[in-house]
Amino acid sequence: MRPDQTADFEEFVAASARSLRRTAFLLCGDWQRAEDATQDALVKLYVAWPRIRRRGAATAYAHRAVTTAVVDQARRPWRREVSTLTLPEGRRERSVDPVASTERRLAVLAALEELPDRRRACVVLRYFADLSVADTAVALGIDGGTVKSQTARALDQLRVSLAGTGLDLAMEDL
Incomplete structure (x- = not known):
């Protein structure tokens, strides 16, 4: 990837990684699995970035990749264990x-x-x-x-x- 494309990708990730992780968590209910799914999606996004960037479909592609990654993880045999629910990290209002x-x-x-x-x-x-x-x-x-x-x-x-x-x-x- 060219340096300008890498910079665009890094900006996109900085702006949307938290949202993608939250989406993954809401789909699977586990923060660790959500983090893994987000990373898998970002790898796919990185590979396809030059093509996606031209079409302007980065957000939709990223959400589709996260959704697909969560579904793929659920199909893996070692992911069939039921994990305990941990409370999400976030801001607390007093x-x-x-x-x-x-x-x-x-x-x-x-x-x-x-x-x-x-x-x-x-x-x-x-x-x-x-x-x-x-x-x-x-x-x-x-x-x-x-x-x-x-x-x-x-x-x-x-x-x-x-x-x-x-x-x-x-x-x-x-």
Whole structure:
């Protein structure tokens, strides 16, 4: 890769690595697996960077690569172990009750884990990664209509799952 392309890639990674890692975590529920998936995706992105950079599809390609890496990891036999859930690292607001915040987070994560893979990917990419319907469709390799229907079904399922928790939950709680 040329030096100017390397600099562009480094800027992209600096700006989006955290978002990609968070997306991977929301898809798999484990920070270590999310980190591995993000690294795998960034390696693929680096190899394809000159081609992707010209088309301007780096973000969609990166999210698709992360989604694919998470699915590939789940297929590996040594990844079938069930890990314990660790609380995500992040900022803590002093005015927020950390116990209530943690309960909300765990409830949303548990509800996300109940979703089928494609529905979970649609919700995570649309609402947590803040991708458009078109970008989500490109990232998952499906039609925009499929993204809309899968997202609607996933949100219905999440509402049902979260209704019994007694917590005032919002998607921003993660």
